[in-house]
Amino acid sequence: MWTRPWKFKEGFIIGAGLMLTGLALQCIVGKISWSMMASPVNAIVLATFVAMVVLMHLLRKRVYAFQYLSTYHAAIASLSWAVVLTIVMGLTRQAPSSASIGGLMGVLGIEQMLSAWHFVLVYTWLTLVLGLTILRVLSQCLSGAKPGKELLRRTPFLLNHLGLFIAITAATLGNADMQRLQLQAELGQPEWRATPSEHPDSVVELPLAIQLHEFTLDEYPPKLMMITNTSGKVLPVGNPQSIVIEDSVASGELLGWQVRVTRSIEEAAETTVVDSLATGADSVKVDFVPFHSMGYVFAAWVEADSANVHREGWVSCGNFMFPFSALKLGDYASIFMAEREPKRYASDVTVYVKDGDESGHVAARAVIEVNKPLEVEGWKIYQLSFNERLGKWSEYSVFELVRDPWLPGVYVGIFMMLAGALFMFLGFSSKRNDKQERRTES
Amino acid sequence: MTWSHFIAFAIAALLLWGVGAWAAWKKKSALVYGATIAGIVVFMAFIVGLWTSLERPPLRTMGETRLWYSFFLPVVGIITYSRWKYRWLPGFSFVLALVFIAINIFKPEIHNKTMMPALQSPWFAPHVIIYMFAYAVMGAAALVAAYQLWRAHKGKAVDSFNVLDDLVGLGLAFITTGMLFGALWAKEAWGHYWAWDPKETWAAITWMAYLVYVHTRRVSPSSVKAPLVMLIVSFALLQMCWWGINY
Numbered sequence: 001m002w003t004r005p006w007k008f009k010e011g012f013i014i015g016a017g018l019m020l021t022g023l024a025l026q027c028i029v030g031k032i033s034w035s036m037m038a039s040p041v042n043a044i045v046l047a048t049f050v051a052m053v054v055l056m057h058l059l060r061k062r063v064y065a066f067q068y069l070s071t072y073h074a075a076i077a078s079l080s081w082a083v084v085l086t087i088v089m090g091l092t093r094q095a096p097s098s099a100s101i102g103g104l105m106g107v108l109g110i111e112q113m114l115s116a117w118h119f120v121l122v123y124t125w126l127t128l129v130l131g132l133t134i135l136r137v138l139s140q141c142l143s144g145a146k147p148g149k150e151l152l153r154r155t156p157f158l159l160n161h162l163g164l165f166i167a168i169t170a171a172t173l174g175n176a177d178m179q180r181l182q183l184q185a186e187l188g189q190p191e192w193r194a195t196p197s198e199h200p201d202s203v204v205e206l207p208l209a210i211q212l213h214e215f216t217l218d219e220y221p222p223k224l225m226m227i228t229n230t231s232g233k234v235l236p237v238g239n240p241q242s243i244v245i246e247d248s249v250a251s252g253e254l255l256g257w258q259v260r261v262t263r264s265i266e267e268a269a270e271t272t273v274v275d276s277l278a279t280g281a282d283s284v285k286v287d288f289v290p291f292h293s294m295g296y297v298f299a300a301w302v303e304a305d306s307a308n309v310h311r312e313g314w315v316s317c318g319n320f321m322f323p324f325s326a327l328k329l330g331d332y333a334s335i336f337m338a339e340r341e342p343k344r345y346a347s348d349v350t351v352y353v354k355d356g357d358e359s360g361h362v363a364a365r366a367v368i369e370v371n372k373p374l375e376v377e378g379w380k381i382y383q384l385s386f387n388e389r390l391g392k393w394s395e396y397s398v399f400e401l402v403r404d405p406w407l408p409g410v411y412v413g414i415f416m417m418l419a420g421a422l423f424m425f426l427g428f429s430s431k432r433n434d435k436q437e438r439r440t441e442s
Numbered sequence: 443m444t445w446s447h448f449i450a451f452a453i454a455a456l457l458l459w460g461v462g463a464w465a466a467w468k469k470k471s472a473l474v475y476g477a478t479i480a481g482i483v484v485f486m487a488f489i490v491g492l493w494t495s496l497e498r499p500p501l502r503t504m505g506e507t508r509l510w511y512s513f514f515l516p517v518v519g520i521i522t523y524s525r526w527k528y529r530w531l532p533g534f535s536f537v538l539a540l541v542f543i544a545i546n547i548f549k550p551e552i553h554n555k556t557m558m559p560a561l562q563s564p565w566f567a568p569h570v571i572i573y574m575f576a577y578a579v580m581g582a583a584a585l586v587a588a589y590q591l592w593r594a595h596k597g598k599a600v601d602s603f604n605v606l607d608d609l610v611g612l613g614l615a616f617i618t619t620g621m622l623f624g625a626l627w628a629k630e631a632w633g634h635y636w637a638w639d640p641k642e643t644w645a646a647i648t649w650m651a652y653l654v655y656v657h658t659r660r661v662s663p664s665s666v667k668a669p670l671v672m673l674i675v676s677f678a679l680l681q682m683c684w685w686g687i688n689y
Contacts, residue, residue: 071661072657072658072660072661073661075657076654076657076658076661079650079653079654079657080654082650083647083650083651083654086643086646086647086650087647087679089638089643090640090643090644090647090682094638114638171635171636178634180633180634341558342558342559343559344559344562345559369559370559370560370562370631371559371560371562371563371630371631372630373630373633380633382632382633400633402633402634404634407629407635410635414622414625414626414635417618417622418618418619418622420618421614421615421616421618421619421622422615422619424611424612424614424615424618425612425615425616425619427608427611
């Protein structure tokens with residue numbers, strides 16, 4: 001071992017050394033606190049790291065270890081260590097970075113892998129190998145007889161490797177500068193205050209405000225299901241079945257019962273009717289009547305038949321105003337209506353931006369919905385939630401505001417890798433290139 | 443078009459793919475392409491019809507993803523066949539497609555029509571379809587690797603590294619694209635491109651595992667068992683990614 005040229009063994013031992021170093025650091029200084037990386041520290045770290053990679057590249061002829069780090073063997077060893085640590089992370093439930101974990105688990109860091117020294121050291125090593133390899137290939141291209149042609153030939157390699165290098169460094173170092181805030185806007189009132197997602201107890205004042213004009217919630221058509229009367233389990237257990245009520249009618253079979261919906265009221269209110277001819281509990285009957293203002297529910301008239309038994313009655317999922325109504329089929333089961341699933345929710349808003357003199361001006365008027373964020377002055381505004389109890393009558397809408405100044409860097413890396421993948425798909429990395437590469441590697 | 447029409451389309455497509463596989467074995471090239479592509483068109487017609495009637499891409503339930511899997515296997519098969527002319531390949535993809543179709547016929551699952559708002563994104567369909575294609579390719583690579591490993595164990599020569607390298611190259615291009623599309627979509631839907639949730643963590647693991655294979659093949663082309671084992675392990679890791687670890 002350690003006889004030149006170094007191969008896999010040396011690489012795996014370097015990884016083991018980094019693991020031990022990381023564990024020692026976990027013991028001595030504790031886990032990494034990423035918030036320390038906030039600007040300008042991250043910019044300094046990036047400049048230092050790049051300078052270090054360049055310096056190591058220039059010294060590669062004198063220091064064999066630096067030369068080794070740009071080889072396939074080093075790449076495979078660092079990738080393998082990264083795979084192993086990431087598998088451990090994937091198999092362990094991760095705790096939030098703010099949680100403090102003591103004892104052995106704290107030292108091992110497997111529950112907070114992203115803040116664990118060994119994890120970060122191994123990925124830094126991987127990035128270092130990546131950087132040195134890129135520089136080796138670049139300098140080989142430029143020192144050849146036809147630099148332009150060589151660069152063109154190595155374009156797929158450069159896109160893949162440089163793209164990953166840029167994406168990884170920008171994403172990791174930029175993380176501390178990323179701001180994520182939650183803002184709850186009440187109907188009609190401009191809101192300037194937000195709470196950081198990671199510190200829900202504190203409040204910050206923003207350079208922008210959101211005014212909610214209207215909140216919309218579209219729902220999927222209601223579904224009928226069967227539940228047990230005692231435990232409320234949906235039947236059949238483990239494989240629940242349902243009948244969708246579309247255009248106010250439906251028919252189908254649920255566990256041997258022929259179920260039909262003959263009429264529905266889309267916007268209904270629940271009332272009780274007293275039957276003067278009946279006595280006791282039977283004297284009060286539930287009925288639904290059309291009702292078009294706040295709090296209406298969907299009500300379906302359900303008829304169910306099984307063998308000689310016929311049942312019929314109103315079924316409704318209920319909401320914050322009305323209790324739910326189910327159709328009891330017997331001692332065992334009932335037909336009920338599942339709560340309707342949201343199809344789309346959106347907020348019609350105006351965004352104001354503060355000027356120098358503290359009076360805001362309108363920066364945007366838009367509808368924000370899930371998957372359709374709004375971008376204003378470097379902030380991306382996402383539809384997050386609403387008052388779920390009130391549903392479509394929610395009097396507020398919750399937004400997430402994200403600012404990520406390093407995002408352009410990450411995107412440059414991502415799009416380079418996508419272009420690299422396209423080359424890979426087209427089969428540009430031919431075998432001939434690789435043989436040539438192997439010869440010139442050391 | 444609903445799932446009740448599936449069996450007719452599936453049988454028609456399987457018959458055509460079966461003819462294609464037989465023709466490949468008998469080296470009747472024109473018939474291979476004609477029959478296989480006709481089968482793909484028939485199967486595609488069902489997917490398009492289902493997509494239209496569901497009013498959303500059929501990419502949500504396990505049954506729906508199996509549908510894509512059985513669609514992509516012959517697609518991958520015919521592309522690979524056209525490039526490298528392995529006569530066993532259409533037959534191989536035919537058998538795999540048959541398995542997934544049979545599961546969908548004999549063990550159908552509830553086919554829900556609803557789709558939560560976060561999934562309603564233009565990124566969703568390409569992200570999943572690209573990954574399904576990658577899974578099909580990597581699945582083929584893993585099976586070839588297992589077969590070759592068995593041959594090596596019996597002391598026979600391993601002769602399939604060319605096809606394995608080509609399959610993994612193709613699959614890796616798709617895994618990379620699928621993963622990055624996922625990141626771009628995540629930024630639009632959840633505000634961050636990479637949050638190390640279990641799905642993303644396993645996607646990264648899988649991606650790096652295949653990178654280990656690709657780099658190993660380049661630096662030590664003469665080693666046999668290690669790269670074959672890597673392909674099988676990598677595909678096992680891919681399963682974690684697919685089935686997902688949900689706490």
